[in-house]
Amino acid sequence: MLIVRTIPELRQALSAYHRPAFVPTMGNLHEGHLSLVRQAKPLGDVTVVSIFVNRLQFLPHEDFDSYPRTWEADCDKLRATGCDIVFAPRESDMYPEPQTFKVHPDPRLADILEGQFRPGFFTGVCTVVMKLFLAVFFGQRAGVAVFGQKDYQQLMVIRQMVRQFALPIEVHAGQTCRAEDGLALSSRNHYLSPAERAEAKALAAALRQLAERWCAARAAGALDAAALEQDALDALRARGWQPDYLTVRRRSDLQPATAADAPGTLVALGAARLGSTRLIDNLEF
Template structure:
């Protein structure tokens, strides 16, 4: 397994590759990340994983400095999974000068839900992903990038960016990897206390209940949905959560649904100091 620290080292490592398969991460890898790597391997002729905690997508009060960094454990897991190249740039390698040129998501998609509660988040995500794509796929006729569906809105933003910039990249979305009890795996789950870990499953349960209620009201969903969403948020708040949103949206663009639309239910809420997200197609 090759470890590349600079863009030049990465491109040298990929010089013989015609179709890289790429998994971008911020490290602190768990079974969900490894599943992405394993699914990426047959998609290309060289499997690349990036480990980079991207300052641009963190708000000033968020956990950039304390975000878990587990380099040695990450490398051991990637080697066992058959990763070919790890791209682990320092901040000065990826951003040698202030990144004043940025990629802004379509506001209709990027300024709602996560974008509303974390303003600027998708600008940071889109900018770093574009830079990583240019580092990995420069000079390649085609490539594959693999993302988890737990970050559902992020996946949609990246797909739209790839489509509108006509990048020669196929973006694959992989179903959320879950613990045995159904909790979506997340690097931030490590912040949870034992009591909070037991409670954390309530977010996915609340989303599933909201989804059932939405399907039951499908014939008049638009008129019933505000009350259903408020009910779901109140129930979670009464358990001590700080809820940002629990909502049902149209699956293809995350806009307000109408009868007959394919639907997704999404939620974000804070338990103690840990903010968790989840979603389900319904």
């Protein structure tokens, strides 16, 4: 497994290949990340994983400095998956000067849900992903980038960016990996205390219940989406959570779902803080 630090080194390493399969990460890798790498391997002729904690997508009060960095363990895990190249730039390699040129996504998609509670987040994501894409796919005819479906809105934003810039990149969605109790795997799960970890499965359960109640109310001709979502929020608060949103949206554009939208086209999304840890999850239905 080759480890490179700079963009010129990465481009040189990729010059002999024609179709990179790329998995961008911020490190602290878990089984969810590794499943994306395994999915990526048959999709290209070289598998590239980036490890870079991107300052641009953290708000001032968020956990950039304390975000877990587990370099040696990450490399061991990637070797075991058969990763070919790890791109691990320093901040000075990615941003040798202040990044004043940025990619601003469509606010109709990026300023709702996560974007409402984390202003500027998707601008930071799009800017670093575009820069990583240009580093990985520069001079290549085409390639594949693999993103996890747990970050549902992010996946949609990246797909729209790729489409509108006509990038020769196929965006592949990797299914969310879950623990046995249903908790979506996340690098931030390690922040949870043992008691919080036992409680954390309630977020996935709340989304499942919201979807079931939404479908039942629609079938009965008595859908009040706002009331159902408020009930879900109240139930999670009663368990000690601080929810930002629990909502049912159309998969196509993440706009609020109505009775005209049939099951099979919808997704329930949620974000909530348990103690000091903010978790997100989603459920297509």
